[in-house]
Amino acid sequence: MKTLIRFGFWMSILVIASVAKLQAQNTFFPTKVGAVLVYAQQDAKGKAKSYSKLSIKDVQGSGNNMTISYVAEVLDKDRKPTNPPTEMPCKVVVKDGVVILDMNQMFAGQIKDSQMKVDITGMPMELPGNLQPGQSLKDADITMSIDMGVMKMTTTMKMTDGKCLAIEDVTVPAGTFKCYKITQTITTTVMGKSVVSRSLSWYAPGTGQVKTESYNDKDQLQSVMALVESN
Numbered sequence: 001m002k003t004l005i006r007f008g009f010w011m012s013i014l015v016i017a018s019v020a021k022l023q024a025q026n027t028f029f030p031t032k033v034g035a036v037l038v039y040a041q042q043d044a045k046g047k048a049k050s051y052s053k054l055s056i057k058d059v060q061g062s063g064n065n066m067t068i069s070y071v072a073e074v075l076d077k078d079r080k081p082t083n084p085p086t087e088m089p090c091k092v093v094v095k096d097g098v099v100i101l102d103m104n105q106m107f108a109g110q111i112k113d114s115q116m117k118v119d120i121t122g123m124p125m126e127l128p129g130n131l132q133p134g135q136s137l138k139d140a141d142i143t144m145s146i147d148m149g150v151m152k153m154t155t156t157m158k159m160t161d162g163k164c165l166a167i168e169d170v171t172v173p174a175g176t177f178k179c180y181k182i183t184q185t186i187t188t189t190v191m192g193k194s195v196v197s198r199s200l201s202w203y204a205p206g207t208g209q210v211k212t213e214s215y216n217d218k219d220q221l222q223s224v225m226a227l228v229e230s231n
Contacts, residue, residue: 032059035056035231036053036056036231037227037229038051038230039051039052040173042226043222044220050076051076051079053072054073056068057070057071066094068094070092071087071088072088074086074087119145120145121142122141123139126140137163140162142157154189157188159186162182162183163184165200177204177207183198183201184199186214197222198214198217199214
């Protein structure tokens with residue numbers, strides 16, 4: 001049940017971390033051991049509802065071939081660990097200049113003591129290292145099937161219509177970053193019911209996601225994820 005309750009958070013982490021299969025010369029993900037990124041999840045009025053933290057624990061290799069181990073953690077509105085703590089060890093592998101994210105291992109720690117069977121499949125998101133304004137992105141999708149014996153549930157997230165709109169400076173509480181501005185249409189389907197939204201995201205090389213704005217199907221701002229700490 002914890003996996004179901006926290007699924008929304010981990011899907012947002014996937015949006016942060018599934019910058020998968022991108023060229024290593026412009027890695028949109030932190031690669032320095034000890035780096036910590038803290039994000040605020042805000043409502044449309046800018047009020048922080050919760051926070052999340054990514055901590056880089058280990059980096060093996062360099063350049064076009066490396067393995068980045070990190071921990072994703074949920075924090076409460078006071079930026080303190082939740083009780084009980086909610087965190088997940090994750091790993092990103094760079095092979096021959098391509099970042100590969102194994103979605104299954106992201107959930108392994110959450111379900112290892114559970115009787116639930118979880119299967120995760122999909123096409124990873126791609127951000128080319130030579131990304132330029134006007135360039136379209138490949139579609140991506142993530143499907144999570146949960147079998148609890150007496151109940152089965154499938155959740156799918158499809159990311160389509162991706163495009164790089166510009167390279168621009170964006171200012172968040174953590175500072176000002178030169179970012180690639182990207183738009184995507186996100187269709188989330190849970191138990192047959194679909195919700196369509198649009199996202200605007202700003203990614204900085206070496207840092208990753210700096211800011212994301214989410215809009216509903218009427219183009220009304222619903223939430224903001226912003227980087228508040230980066231060291």
